Amino acid sequence: MKTIKIGEKLIGEGQPAFIIAEIGSNFDGSLERAKMLMDLAKECGADAVKFQSFKAEKIVSEEGFQNMKVGFQAGWKDKVTDVYKKAEFPREWHQILFDYAKEIGVMTKKPLTS
Numbered sequence: 001m002k003t004i005k006i007g008e009k010l011i012g013e014g015q016p017a018f019i020i021a022e023i024g025s026n027f028d029g030s031l032e033r034a035k036m037l038m039d040l041a042k043e044c045g046a047d048a049v050k051f052q053s054f055k056a057e058k059i060v061s062e063e064g065f066q067n068m069k070v071g072f073q074a075g076w077k078d079k080v081t082d083v084y085k086k087a088e089f090p091r092e093w094h095q096i097l098f099d100y101a102k103e104i105g106v107m108t109k110k111p112l113t114s
Helices: 032-041 063-068 080-086 093-104
Strands: 004-006 009-012 018-025 049-050
Touching: 004 093, 018 032, 032 093, 049 093
Parallel strands: 018 049
Antiparallel strands: 004 009
């Protein structure tokens, strides 16, 4: 089996697992909570962290969900588009959290500059 290197860590047979903590959208709109979740991931042994970064209007459609009464979204009190809008990862946080990840010693993907 081939061994590869991610950052300073070797990945492959005979190497420890490479753990990526999926933070997703669980930061509840709070930059401080995002950092706290990164700290917890590091404390639990994660090598890297991952957030979901999307624009609601690019992944959900008001018209498409308007009359849909199936799936877990059917039970939501708020409109699906509003829920996804609240879960967006602010673009201005990309560099801040990239720098914070570097500071605490976990990896994350370098943010796009565009």
